[in-house]
Amino acid sequence: MKKNKLLIAIGAVVLIGIVSLLAYKATNKSAPDDVIRIGAILPLTGSVSVMGQEIFNSIKIAEQKLEGRFGNEQPFELIVEDGRYTSKDTVLAFARLLQMKRLKGVLAFGNTPVSQFIPRLNEEHMPLVAFGTGASDVTKLSDLVFRAWIPVALQAKVMAKYAHDILKINRIAVFAINDQSGDDAISIFKSQYGKDGVVYPIERFDISDVDVKAQIMKLVDSKPDAIFITGFGPAYISSLNYLKECRFSGKILTEISLVASDQRSHVKDLSNIIFLDTEFGVKINTPERIAFVNEYSRAYGREPTIVGAFAYEALMLYNEAYKNAKSSDKLIEGFRRISKYHSIVGEISYDSQGEIFFPLIVVGFDSNGQEVVLDEEIGQNIK
Numbered sequence: 001m002k003k004n005k006l007l008i009a010i011g012a013v014v015l016i017g018i019v020s021l022l023a024y025k026a027t028n029k030s031a032p033d034d035v036i037r038i039g040a041i042l043p044l045t046g047s048v049s050v051m052g053q054e055i056f057n058s059i060k061i062a063e064q065k066l067e068g069r070f071g072n073e074q075p076f077e078l079i080v081e082d083g084r085y086t087s088k089d090t091v092l093a094f095a096r097l098l099q100m101k102r103l104k105g106v107l108a109f110g111n112t113p114v115s116q117f118i119p120r121l122n123e124e125h126m127p128l129v130a131f132g133t134g135a136s137d138v139t140k141l142s143d144l145v146f147r148a149w150i151p152v153a154l155q156a157k158v159m160a161k162y163a164h165d166i167l168k169i170n171r172i173a174v175f176a177i178n179d180q181s182g183d184d185a186i187s188i189f190k191s192q193y194g195k196d197g198v199v200y201p202i203e204r205f206d207i208s209d210v211d212v213k214a215q216i217m218k219l220v221d222s223k224p225d226a227i228f229i230t231g232f233g234p235a236y237i238s239s240l241n242y243l244k245e246c247r248f249s250g251k252i253l254t255e256i257s258l259v260a261s262d263q264r265s266h267v268k269d270l271s272n273i274i275f276l277d278t279e280f281g282v283k284i285n286t287p288e289r290i291a292f293v294n295e296y297s298r299a300y301g302r303e304p305t306i307v308g309a310f311a312y313e314a315l316m317l318y319n320e321a322y323k324n325a326k327s328s329d330k331l332i333e334g335f336r337r338i339s340k341y342h343s344i345v346g347e348i349s350y351d352s353q354g355e356i357f358f359p360l361i362v363v364g365f366d367s368n369g370q371e372v373v374l375d376e377e378i379g380q381n382i383k
Helices: 002-026 049-066 087-098 112-124 152-166 180-193 213-221 234-245 287-300 306-325 328-336
Strands: 036-042 074-082 103-109 128-131 145-147 171-177 198-205 226-230 251-254 273-277 340-343 346-350 360-365 371-379
Touching (some): 049 074, 049 103, 049 306, 074 087, 074 306, 087 103, 103 306, 103 328, 112 128, 128 306, 152 226, 152 360, 152 371, 171 180, 171 213, 180 198, 198 234, 213 234, 273 371, 287 306, 306 328
Parallel strands (some): 036 074, 036 103, 103 128, 171 226, 226 251
Antiparallel strands (some): 273 360, 340 346, 360 371
16 A cells, blocks of 8 residues: 555656646747747656756756846747657757757756767757766867766866875775766776775676676675775665675765765765765855755755756856857857856866866765765865
């Protein structure tokens, strides 16, 4: 009976989400001639749909904040498509967006799925703001791509340096998602530990994996001093929990994925876990952050996470680009003029390739499971 009630509740939530999305898209079928369109490809269903819903909610708040106008003058509307966090569905979603008149830019989530439509993006010559996209190759594939997320290479550099220089860890194992972002993390740790440390063994997981006990046992059996875990999805959570079941006594190092959407809430034991966060996550209460958190909480009954914060800023970056360009046909030029940007996640810097940098903070947990800032300095100047 309880199971049936749970399934009915879940079904109701999914139905509400689908109805709201259809209603949202229905309002965007036609528009006056001066309205431009921005497409958004989100994982509304599939393996990371919880993140997709938070992203959708946060983008709507940004749209409301801007009152549907970039630079207080250019009317715009969002066209939302479900990419399901698969390459096939993301490419198809982009193709559907291209059928829309006056499409001037795109927001999209993910690593491998996003990289698959960048060749077509280059043909269309329109900007893409990529968020939830940590792989180094995404911005390298096109000068039309601007990141609104933390590159995994940057996260790995900060955590590798903290592990090596501060924790004095010598032998470290790595459990990484099986995509370019995982490759990036492995490369960074090998580089950091190549001279006087050991990175071994290395195990991988796919975004759809759930049971990762075999990989975790290989890591634990090698008796490392610490294990660095990078990625997200069901396998990410399973790995953290299974390490505790195995009574692994070393440090568990990870990155910002721990505090993305609801992932932390599924980790049963937070002791010995060290992760990375931003000013948004450690609750440095700027007026902009407070306003966003309050608005999100009022609308959806819970606080947003770093995923929602970056999704909000992804649309706000389009507003900044328009203010720089003063024309919807010159948004790419507007993006290229953004070098410093004050955001709710901290002070963002952009280089000429559209790559992002801002300080990361090393965080742990006390005996009561409360977050404790361990190091605010180490992530200040790493590039």
